[in-house]
Amino acid sequence: MKAIILAALIVLSVACGQVSVRPTAAVTSPSPSPITTPTAYPSGAPSASPSAQATTTSKPSPVATPKTSPTLLFAALEAKGTANAWTYNTVVIAGLDGYARAKTTFTTMPVPALGCMGAVLPPSAHVAAGKVFFGDSKGVVRSLAIDGTIAVAATFPMTSTQQMLSFAVSPDGTRLLGTVFTIPSNANLACGGQSTTATYAFDAYSASYGGASRLVYHDTWSTSRDVLALTGWDSVGPIGTYPTVWASQGGGPGSTLGLYVRVDAATIRPLAQLADPTKCRVWNSVQSGAFVCMGDAAMTGGGTANQTVTQPVSVRNAGGTELWHSAVTGQNAPFGPYLAPDGQQVLICCNDLNLADSRELLIGRGGSQVSLAHGFYATGWLDATTAIGSLSPNPLPEPPVPFAYVSASAPNTPVSMGFAGLFVGTVRG
Numbered sequence: 506m507k508a509i510i511l512a513a514l515i516v517l518s519v520a521c522g523q524v525s526v527r528p529t530a531a532v533t534s535p536s537p538s539p540i541t542t543p544t545a546y547p548s549g550a551p552s553a554s555p556s557a558q559a560t561t562t563s564k565p566s567p568v569a570t571p572k573t574s575p576t577l578l579f580a581a582l583e584a585k586g587t588a589n590a591w592t593y594n595t596v597v598i599a600g601l602d603g604y605a606r607a608k609t610t611f612t613t614m615p616v617p618a619l620g621c622m623g624a625v626l627p628p629s630a631h632v633a634a635g636k637v638f639f640g641d642s643k644g645v646v647r648s649l650a651i652d653g654t655i656a657v658a659a660t661f662p663m664t665s666t667q668q669m670l671s672f673a674v675s676p677d678g679t680r681l682l683g684t685v686f687t688i689p690s691n692a693n694l695a696c697g698g699q700s701t702t703a704t705y706a707f708d709a710y711s712a713s714y715g716g717a718s719r720l721v722y723h724d725t726w727s728t729s730r731d732v733l734a735l736t737g738w739d740s741v742g743p744i745g746t747y748p749t750v751w752a753s754q755g756g757g758p759g760s761t762l763g764l765y766v767r768v769d770a771a772t773i774r775p776l777a778q779l780a781d782p783t784k785c786r787v788w789n790s791v792q793s794g795a796f797v798c799m800g801d802a803a804m805t806g807g808g809t810a811n812q813t814v815t816q817p818v819s820v821r822n823a824g825g826t827e828l829w830h831s832a833v834t835g836q837n838a839p840f841g842p843y844l845a846p847d848g849q850q851v852l853i854c855c856n857d858l859n860l861a862d863s864r865e866l867l868i869g870r871g872g873s874q875v876s877l878a879h880g881f882y883a884t885g886w887l888d889a890t891t892a893i894g895s896l897s898p899n900p901l902p903e904p905p906v907p908f909a910y911v912s913a914s915a916p917n918t919p920v921s922m923g924f925a926g927l928f929v930g931t932v933r934g
Contacts, residue, residue, distance in 0.1 A: 587888025
């Protein structure tokens with residue numbers, strides 16, 4: 506295991522500094538307020554307008570009308586007046602109509618100084634039991650409900666900017682697990698060798714909703730080693746990554762993926778991997794415990810104008826048995842699969858056989874492969890037939906890029922929701 510995490514830290518090369526940041530503390534919960542008015546566009550005519558900016562160009566009528574649930578609400582993180590588009594300080598529960606049902610602010614998560622590597626923070630917001638749970642810079646995890654109610658769910662004490670929080674919430678919202686990873690300020694990662702006097706610490710906690718947290722164990726060590734990060738809690742139990750990629754100097758798709766594992770809810774120790782990473786690398790899972798993973802890609806015509814890369818994709822149940830599989834071909838290796846909540850479809854980037862018109866691809870259990878609207882790139886699923894992502898005519902857009910959704914009933918009609926952020930999950934279907 507150690508070799509895997511060290512390799513991940515060494516191979517990722519480019520810039521020093523922060524890689525990503527996530528949520529943190531509650532303030533107010535205003536009544537439903539407009540974020541923007543969503544607009545549907547036929548394929549080839551996505552909105553070029555960032556969040557909250559109007560456009561003066563006329564919009565063509567949609568080719569098809571997306572069919573979505575009128576009650577669907579989702580949670581997202583926003584960056585309001587922060588230094589960059591990924592320093593989130595606001596959590597919102599919004600509808601597909603572009604209106605916020607509940608919103609509050611919080612203090613942003615600290616970003617530890619690691620030397621010549623950037624911190625890769627664990628997810629610090631999750632959805633469960635019809636609420637969004639979010640952590641702050643002090644390790645306080647709060648819940649925000651659709652009606653605007655804010656409550657302290659648990660506290661996993663953070664006392665330093667050199668700490669990283671990860672947590673998971675049971676599906677019924679009654680139990681929380683948390684970890685606090687403390688990194689020494691003299692870690693000196695990738696700056697000519699690690700410090701020999703550095704002390705790392707790792708604390709694992711358990712709590713009932715609204716109750717005091719209980720320290721389950723405390724570990725310390727003097728050199729970098731494998732670390733557990735909690736990432737969710739499905740119908741089987743808690744899940745996480747171990748080893749976790751918690752520092753990076755940049756890298757390509759999947760470079761910050763850890764190895765997904767089951768986690769013992771009592772001991773908060775890693776259990777078995779969801780799949781053997783040498784055969785199929787897990788990218789994400791759904792509430793049933795089913796997950797999507799990818800095996801080794803096969804390239805033909807490498808380095809030529811006729812280069813193609815075929816990527817096998819496998820969908821498996823919670824026990825690891827394959828339910829169905831497919832293969833996706835592009836000029837570059839397809840990446841970033843997202844499994845639909847019912848396990849019947851997968852979104853993956855990208856169908857780029859025509860590099861001038863690269864598109865997100867929707868693959869189905871029955872063998873179908875459908876290219877989605879130009880300019881739409883998925884970040885997850887709102888329900889079994891509705892994908893959420895970003896919408897921009899620029900293949901390399903500068904953030905923030907507005908949210909959009911695409912329905913399987915109208916795959917070439919993206920609907921821009923006009924505000925930008927990080928998708929957390931569906932609060933109400």
